[in-house]
Amino acid sequence: MTRHTIGTRAEWLAARLELLKAEKDLTHRSDEVARQRQDLPWVRIDKDYRFDTDSGRVLLADLFQGRSQLLIYHFMFGPDYAAGCPSCSMIADGFNGYAVHLANHDVMLWAVSRAPLAKLQAFKQRMGWSFPWASSSPGDFNRDFNVWFTEEQQRTGNIDYNYRREPAFVWRAGEEGGAADSHAALAGTDTATFLRDRPGMSAFVREDGTIYHTYSTYARGLDGIWGIYPWLDRAPKGRNEADGVWWRHHDRYDTR
Template identity: 75%
Template structure:
């Protein structure tokens, strides 16, 4: 017997119409936030960042591939990982279908990680992905955009992530259950896993110069996580009371069907 509220179709419709108004306000607020993002001042990028790509060494300008706009997903895949972060992998599962549309709307989408290119492409093949992926392991790109940190920073100086400073990372060699599970799926230990973080950054090329226009981190990437909008409309929602449940899409075992 369900414990959820049961009602008539008329009661459902009345509640749905009330919710519809709230949804419209949420959509309008989302439009306003998009305008605020686009209104941020641009910051010129003068560093000569270099990346490893399937076509060889590339500069940041090369990643635009003739478009004026570039979106970078900072994919958690450090040099000592054996596989990509399961959360970043779940987000990246939605990239294949949008890259073509973005490219034909003057926007290039790339994933960028610090792991060697061979590891990235091997994992991409395993996952069945095709979006472009570059290694930034030979440059300070990840460090300058606050998604990678050294062990010394974590242990002593603290890190700047998600627009706030953590004076000293809480060093836990074993981590909690979720951290241990995710680190294990990435083929590394918890401290090493934490030296790379998720995020996305936007750039524009205009007048021969490149500008950084936007970055977001942590839960700021929820909006590009394709499964979340679906789950938010499912009867049980994200249903994460016991913590994250996802894994690499080729590592789900047989699931018991609910009665």
């Protein structure tokens, strides 16, 4: 028997109208936060970042492909992974559709990872993805944008991620079989190695031949581009994650 509140249609409508006020307030607040993002000062990029792509080795400027704006998803896929991070993969499952529309609105969308290009290409083929994906292994791009850390930083507590300092081995204090352990196993690596790469997204603009960094976000800041969560937030039981991590690579679900 259900434990949820049961009501009449009139009671439902009254409650729905109250919720509508809150939803409208949230929408207006979201619009204001978006304006604050766009008002951030731009920071000039002077470093010659290089990437390996399907078209060969290119510079950051080449990733724009004639557009004035560039969005990069920092996809967790280190050189020692056998597969991409399951969470990043679930986010990236929506990129094929988004990338086409963004490219026709003066915005290029790329995924960037540290794994060598051949690994990215093989996993991309496995997942059935077509969006552009570059390897940053030739340079310091991931380090400079705070989505890759060394083993020494990890061991000594010298990691600044998501705009705060992390204590040493903070993730190792979790319970056996936690989210990081589960995802590391699905990515084919150990937990410590898995967590030296991190997720995030960064935005860039190009004006008069100069590239500027405009915005970066990490961790829960990525919820807004995680396409499945707005749907789950509207489902009757919400995200329903009391039992922890449930998602897999989309070709690893039991399809019974």
